[in-house]
Amino acid sequence: MRWLEHRIPPPVIDLAGIGLMWWLARTFPAAQLWPTGAYPFGVGAAIGLALAGGCIALAGVVEFRRARTTINPLAPQRASTLVQTGVFAITRNPMYLGMLMVLIGWAAYLGNAASLVVLPLFVWVLNALQIQPEERILRERFGEHFTRYAERVRRWV
16 A cells, blocks of 8 residues: 555545545435434534534644645655644644544534444544655654654644
């Protein structure tokens, strides 16, 4: 799978997850927990989780901009600074965490248990194709600084 590393933009992976969740919810109607979007809980949870995820991801982008480093996930070798402030003091991957929260919100909206299988799949794909390769590059670029940061701050939460 190494040939796929840094080839698929993470937002595309997120959109694929959204589509796959929708397809699973339609394909397995027996797994429906509540009618799609019918209950205030499902809609409220979906909107709340998606907004929170968007805010977390945006906070990561803002920190990257402040540090004047690249936000391009396909080119981590262009990183000029190891950002450890703001939201990066809590999670090493706020943009990916934000995307995951959007998927969790979508699952709440869909109300279908079958769609939940996409959540661990999304985490696995991002870890394999994006995060672990990024961390290899950051470890090479920033050495002991990155190693200490990775020991102090968790990958997701």
